[in-house]
Amino acid sequence: MAQNVAIYDTTLRDGTQAENFNLSLEDKLRITLKFDELGIDFVEGGWPGSNPKDVEYFKEIRKYELKHTKVTAFGSTRLFANPAEQDGNLNALIAAKTPGITIFGKTWDIHVHDALRIELADNLLIIEESLKYLRPHVQYLTYDAEHFFDGFKANPEYAYATLDRAIAGGADCLALCETNGGTLPTELSAIIDAVKAHLKAKKSTIQFGIHAHNDSECAVANSLIAVSMGATQVQGTANGFGERCGNANLTSIMPALALKMGYGFTAAPNLHRLTEVSHFVSELANLSPNKYQPYVGQSAFAHKGGIHVSAVQRNPLTYEHMVPEKVGNVRRVLISDLSGKSNVLVKAKKMGLDLDSKDPVVSAIVKELKDLENQGFQYEGAEASFELLMRRAMGTPKKYFDLHGFRVMSQKTPDGVLQEEATIRLAVGGEEVHTAALGNGPVNALDKSLRKALTRFYPNLKEMELRDYKVRVLASEHGTEARVRVLIESRDQDSMWGTVGVSPDIIEASWQALVDSITYKLMKDEQNRK
Structure with a gap:
């Protein structure tokens, strides 16, 4: 030395x-x-x-x-x-x-x-x-x-x-x-x-x-x-x-x-x-960590391209300058339109899913992934949504509720106060529920109404909270007709997870991400009880 x-x-x-x-x-x-x-x-x-x-x-x-x-x-x-x-x-x-x-x-x-x-x-x-x-x-x-x-x-x-x-x-x-x-x-x-x-x-x-x-x-x-x-x-x-x-x-x-x-x-x-x-x-310091920072950043040992992932699985030295655990970091495999079968198989193994490289489901997942990302979906920060996507392709996810419809109303009073209200109709096990809630903005109202409808069936949703909410406008040259991508980060006392939704309607995109977030929470808790 x-x-x-x-x-x-x-x-x-x-x-x-x-x-x-x-x-x-x-x-x-x-x-x-x-x-x-x-x-x-x-x-x-x-x-x-x-x-x-x-x-x-x-x-x-x-x-x-x-x-x-x-x-x-x-x-x-x-x-x-x-x-x-x-x-x-x-x-x-x-x-x-x-x-x-x-x-x-x-x-x-x-x-x-x-x-x-x-x-x-x-x-x-x-x-x-x-x-x-x-x-x-x-x-x-x-x-x-x-x-x-x-x-x-x-x-x-x-x-x-x-x-x-x-x-x-x-x-x-x-x-x-x-x-x-x-x-x-x-x-x-x-x-x-x-x-x-x-x-x-x-x-x-x-x-x-x-x-x-x-x-x-x-x-x-x-x-x-x-x-x-x-x-x-x-x-x-x-x-x-x-x-x-x-x-x-x-x-x-x-x-x-x-x-x-x-x-x-x-x-x-x-x-x-x-x-x-x-x-x-x-x-x-109330600052978000720089994900691209060498050694300690979330992306420092992240692999996206399918060829890279395949090589790293055989020998990490092919695309990594050092072992990430030496600085307390971890290797991550990203899911994107550059992904191949190797990415999907690595993710499946990490999530405890039994998939074989020759299984036709793997090719179907890769195809659906690329189609969805072409529409604007992004799973690099929404791994919970990707796990649900894989489970749906395998025919394994449980459906915890059925949506019959929702409505979101915004109203501005004469004194300038904005009021948002969301109403939801859904069914759990054949029992229909109709709830309404006021919120600080339309998405918050929708989130509160959805939780209000489901917590009497799934009380553990009370321990879940929305930690972060991001909106990205896609193809902004289309102006107000542009599609938006909503990324939601949720957490409970044990973990954090990300979900995604895409639509020309910000409410619909938010709904997709909210539903995935709640579904993932319920699925995770059910697995932990087994």
């Missing part, structure tokens, strides 16, 4: 600068505990001098006994007008009482002149004095060389000088920051070589790290290259959350380092929990 590398997570600080990404104090505490369980080395909790929430976070996190994670406070070098001991930012960092402190300073001469509006020599002074003041108060002291790579390209000698002064101030690690995200891997490697040569000439043994942003889609690549060239600390965020295009994605960096490059770190043996942790962070 290669040398160890420290994983430094800044989701709670840099990640929260992402658009639409917000965390409460409780969220930040829960994420810290989750990162500690995973084995993240450093968690940057926030900037204690910038807002009350971060001040409170550092007070609260001290009440927890973390097994491995070292919480780190973040801030800047002192204001030029303040002596270090009178600088509010530096004293707030000390007051946070964290094992680690990270401060950033200006490396790029344009920032010194235009942002700080001080002389280049003055900036060198505040870098060294700030670190010297913090040094006795903290166990781990990191210096973030902000805009290092752009600064180096503009004025390499000054960039070197900022690092030298950070070393003189007592930093344990120099984090080279690719702050604007515009440096390509070919540029980065040459600059790191130059930095290593400079440090060697100065006879310095200080460690260096990498902090990359993703504006050129190179943050992960730049981080991996930096580690391969000797960086012993890699900074980033969960799922790559961060300002603009995001930070280096630790959810991709960690498995690459451990499983492909042979690096060791405390979280490496726990990567089977990586998908869980990734989704946990997204959930607390």
